[in-house]
Amino acid sequence: MDLFEKLYDEHEKVSVRFVGFTTDETRYDFGIVYTNMFFGKPLIVCMQTGRSALLASDDLNNIEYLQKAFSIKETKQAADLAEFFQEALPTLPFETQYE
Template sequence: MELFEKLYDEHEKAQVRFVGFTTDETRYDFGIVYTNMFFGKPLVVCMQTGRSALLDPNDAADIEYLQTTFRIKEHQQAADLAEFFRSALPTMPFEPQYE
């Protein structure tokens, strides 16, 4: 008897972008993994804290979501981050994986 039921086991050559930048208030270091998995949403990892999220442009435009996900205290810092993600994340049409 197997202990786990495997849901998926995919191999993919993914494109990864590492970017560091500063704003007036803080420094950011992110790894962005562009993948076909997860509805095409890139996996965004904060290299400083290890916090990560699957983000599309709609998610990235939600300032409160960014504050919660990356534990950012100041609204303006999250707004600056949203501005960066606006240019860094690809726009992909959402196609439901499960119907």
């Protein structure tokens, strides 16, 4: 273990929401982990693909980011996903740790 410098090792009781929904084209199944880590950004896990991303409400304006994060080919599908997450994600101010 001398090869690694531990950056953090936190234990936290978190709130998790599991939600499944459909649009006209697609079914979605997500786990949303609300945590105090990551500057308050929830960890979103796609239960179908295992892909995950940290998302805040500001990220939902970037449809291309959602497409890449969750491997979505259609812009309309990513826009539908953004619309869902607008209601599901908290609106917290985000300050970057790195400059």
